[in-house]
Amino acid sequence: MAKRFKPAIFRTLGICASLLAGIVSPSAGAAEQWFEAFKASADDRDLYRFLYALPKGGDLHNHLTGSNFSEWWYQLATNKKLNGGYEYYTRVRIDNCAGYGHDMFGMAPYLMYFRNLQASSYQALSDCEKGEYKKIDALDPGEKTAWMNSLRLDKKHEGREEFFQTHWQRLNDLGRNPYINAEMLVKNMQAFAREGLSYLETMEGTRFYTRPDGSAFTPDEVADIFRKRLAQSDAVATGVTARMQYYLLRFIGNAEEDLEWIYRFVNKNRDLFVGINMVGREDNDKGYPLRFLPTLRKLRRDIPGIPLAIHAGEVDEPNHHVRDTLLLGASRIGHGVNLISDPDTMLLMRNSDYLVEINLISNLLLDYVDDYSQHPFPEYLRMGIPVALSTDDRGMWDSNMTDEYFVAVKEFNLSWEELTSLARNSLQHSFADDETKRALLQDYETRLEQFKKRFQRHGSAALDDVVPRSHGFICKHYKLCEFSTPVMAAN
Incomplete structure (x- = not known):
């Protein structure tokens, strides 16, 4: 008798647990029906407005310097009051001069226009x-x-080559100004707040920053610049909670030493930095994941664990880098495009605490998929691998988070439950402390319920006062250009 009733008991307990977690509600079926009806009748314009207004969770895969729109870079490069008193120059001609400089990513190509230098x-x-x-x-x-x-x-x-081999080298000295990067962080928070996000976990470091005279800031000085900017009233007014991951450039010669330094720095600055992320081209074999296993094991002997969210599977060839990254201790996988070619690891990640950070626009523009019919996102989502949408380097894609949601709904016909699970996952799998995470999740559920009731009451008329701010990607790829406006200082 016990065996016969055990499955039914487990099903009942599972439903109750889902109700308590807010994942399923008694009106879930009704929610599905109204959303399906809306999708069936909405044109792209209405769908975009709906998704822009939709409450969202967080952006967990966000490179700070890659997330800034060109218009923001220009404003801050030319405004000494905002940039800390720096003056900048850019290359506009090639005169075949013999010498050229270096940057933190190695020697930059000489034949490169618009490489940026500070006055020193x-x-x-x-x-x-x-x-x-x-x-x-x-x-x-x-x-x-x-x-x-x-x-x-x-x-x-x-x-891919333009992005990896020229964009960062062009930025050059602009990316070494801590006042610019702190200001950019707040600009991102303001823009994300308008899209309904409440959490941002961005990747940045505190080394290699220079003063106007060319001398170096200390890492602690840079961390304090970020703290001070985040404490200012306009940052707080966004309602967006911001935390940082410290990036490790995985393929450089001394990456193990770098990891040790970063691990210890993050441990001392856990109020600002909540994790570590290994970045850089995965097709550079010098950055293979298991290279770092001995170093991490040594660090974990003496230092309380630090969350890891590591780029893996952002490569064309099938390999086991996602599996190897999990062995390093990562709980979040950035991109995970080639995870689809590793069925054993997919089974391991089903219904687990591992999250894949999905970057739909990035993967298309960098040619990891030729079109969205090749993208594994819906397979991960629908077989139970936790996933969340993120923007990666949105400034360089000229896109926003709503674009990611629009692509997901339009290309993969997401249900209401699937759509809202993306935001929940982004908060549940964030590296924020438990108290902050609970508050963010409660706030999300409150905002989502208010949004749903308003839309169900008023239908598409609830969108009449929604004025999205979109950018170049959605215009070029979906011909949805009426919301595209220059991203100027007001943003």
């Missing part, structure tokens, strides 16, 4: 090289447009 770096150039550069605030309209386009993927032929 510019003054160190030869006279020939100085003739190649122009103050950014002195660019003519054509040069200004070209400069802004140089920091985003705006042409069909641009893809």
Whole structure:
């Protein structure tokens, strides 16, 4: 008798647990029906407005310097009051000068327009090289447009190589100003708040920052600059909770030493940094995951565990990097595109505490999929692997979080339960402390219920006052251009 009734008891307990967790409600069927009816009748414009207004959770896979729109870069590069008093120059011509500089990612190509230098770096150039550069605030309209386009993927032929090998090298000194990056963090919080997000977990570091005279900030000084900016009233007013992951460039020669330093720094600054992330091209074999296993095991002997969210599976070839990343101790996988080729690891991740951070726009623009019919996202979602949408380097894609949601709903016909699970997952799998996480989840459920009741009461008329701010991606790829406006200082 016990065996016969055990499955029924387990099913009942499972339903009760789901109700308590807020994942299923007695009106779930009704919610499904109204959303399905809306999808069936809505055009792309209404669907986008709906998704822009929809309460969302967090962005867990966000590179800070890659998330800033070109217009923001221009504003801060030319506004000394906001950028800490720096002055910037950019290369506008090539005069075949013999020398060229270096940056933290290695030697930059000489034949590269719009490489950015702060005044102290510019003054160190030869006279020939100085003739190649122009103050950014002195660019003519054509040069200004070209400069802004140089920091985003705006042409069909641009893809992976343009992104990995030129964008970061062009930014150069702009990315080494802590005041600019702290200001950019708040700009991202303000923009995400308008889209209904409540949490941001961005990737950044505290080293390699320089003062206007070229001398170095200490890591502690940079951390305090971020803390001070996040405490200001306009940042607090966004309602967005911001935390940081410290990035490790995985393929450099001394990456193990870097990991040790980062691990100890994060341990001392857990109020600001909640995790560590290994970044960099996975097709550079020097960054293979198991390289770091001995170092992590040594660190975990003496230091309380630090959450890991590591890029894995962002590569064309089938391999076991996702599995190996889990062995490192990661609880979140960034991208995970080739996880689909590793069925054993997929089975391991089903109904688990491991999350895959899905970056739909990034994977398309960097050619990891040719079109969305090849993307494994719906397979992961519908076989029970926890997933959440994220924006990756949205400034360079010229996109936002609503674009990610729009692609997901339009290309994969998400149900209401699937759609809302993405936001819940992003909060449940965040690295925020338990108290913060509970508050974020409660706030999300409250906002979601209010949104649902308003829409069910008023239908599409509930969207009449919704004015989305979209960007280049959704216009170019879906011809939805009426919401696209330049991202200016007001953003």
